[in-house]
Structure formats: structure tokens, C-alpha cells
Amino acid sequence: xxxxxxxxxxxxxxxxxxxxxxxxxxxxxxxxxxxxxxxxxxxxxxxxxxxxxxxxxxxxxxxxxxxxxxxxxxxxxxxxxxxxxxxxxxxxxxxxxxxxxxxxxxxxxxxxxxxxxxxxxxxxxxxxxxxxxxxxxxxxxxxxxxxxxxxxxxxxxxxxxxxxxxxxxxxxxxxxx
Numbered sequence: 001x002x003x004x005x006x007x008x009x010x011x012x013x014x015x016x017x018x019x020x021x022x023x024x025x026x027x028x029x030x031x032x033x034x035x036x037x038x039x040x041x042x043x044x045x046x047x048x049x050x051x052x053x054x055x056x057x058x059x060x061x062x063x064x065x066x067x068x069x070x071x072x073x074x075x076x077x078x079x080x081x082x083x084x085x086x087x088x089x090x091x092x093x094x095x096x097x098x099x100x101x102x103x104x105x106x107x108x109x110x111x112x113x114x115x116x117x118x119x120x121x122x123x124x125x126x127x128x129x130x131x132x133x134x135x136x137x138x139x140x141x142x143x144x145x146x147x148x149x150x151x152x153x154x155x156x157x158x159x160x161x162x163x164x165x166x167x168x169x170x171x172x173x174x175x176x177x
Contacts, residue, residue, distance in 0.1 A: 015066070022067065026098070037165075067079055068096075094129070127172070129170065
């Protein structure tokens with residue numbers, strides 16, 4: 001059963017095929033994908049493939065991805081979740097994106113805080129990691145604000161538009177919060 005989470009202003013819920021338009025709105029926007037390490041989407045079929053990828057990841061216990069929806073509205077404004085989930089080693093990496101129309105309103109902070117809480121309490125994680133482009137100032141500030149510690153730099157770790165970029169590695173430990 002896919003868990004639905006709520007915050008003061010948001011519902012984090014399972015992503016369905018009906019959300020392909022919201023997925024496309026985010027991942028076809030170069031402001032979103034510039035720090036994502038993947039190509040910008042060009043059509044709805046690619047967005048539908050993302051929906052399927054997220055569903056299969058959950059079924060296969062490799063990760064979980066929620067759609068971020070503002071309470072009282074219809075449609076997602078972004079996604080958030082865990083990838084590289086290793087139940088045996090009690091760790092996962094957090095990832096998220098939100099449409100630029102919703103930037104700097106505190107929605108990502110709200111969603112990240114809730115997902116971290118859920119990861120430690122319900123998934124039994126002891127470590128949540130994050131890998132972020134060094135140039136992604138907003139995400140780097142957000143992770144620090146939530147309590148993540150920067151562990152180091154991975155040089156030429158991610159490619160975007162065929163160029164290599166350095167990333168920071170962050171972690172948040174259950175017992176050091």
C-alpha cells in the first residue's frame with residue numbers, strides 16, 4: 001500500500017498516469033533539469049515513462065516517489081522521494097524537484113522535512129544521503145537548513161547536457177539530528 005503523507009499545506013501522494021502533465025511541466029523546464037543530471041523531457045510519452053519508472057521503483061523496493069500537491073488544488077507541482085534505497089543497510093538518497101512557479105514559498109522545505117521524518121520512522125533508515133550539483137545554491141541551502149552535513153565533493157560526478165559537473169555529497173543521520 002502506497003503511503004500518503006500530509007503537511008500543513010501539502011499532500012504527498014502516489015503518482016498516477018493522470019499526473020503525466022505535471023511531470024512534464026517540471027521535467028520539460030530547463031530551470032528544473034539544469035541541476036538534475038538528465039535530459040529535459042520533450043514529450044508526454046517521456047513523462048508517462050517517468051510515472052511508470054516511479055511505480056516500478058516502489059514495487060521493486062528500490063525507492064519511493066511522491067507527487068507533491070498543494071491542499072485544495074488538483075495536480076502535482078513536483079515530486080519527492082527516496083532512490084538508491086537499501087533496506088539491508090538502512091539508507092537511501094533523497095531527491096526532489098518543484099516547478100519554478102512554486103519556488104521560494106517553503107513547499108520544498110515542508111515536503112523534505114516530512115519525507116525525512118517518514119524515512120527515519122517508517123522506513124527504518126539510519127542514513128539519508130543527497131547528491132547535489134555544487135552550483136545548485138537553493139538545494140544546497142535547503143539541505144543545510146534541514147540539518148544535512150556536507151561530506152565532500154564528487155568530482156565530475158554528474159553529466160548535464162554532455163558536460164561533467166562536480167556534486168556535493170550530504171548526509172543526515174537518524175541519531176545526530
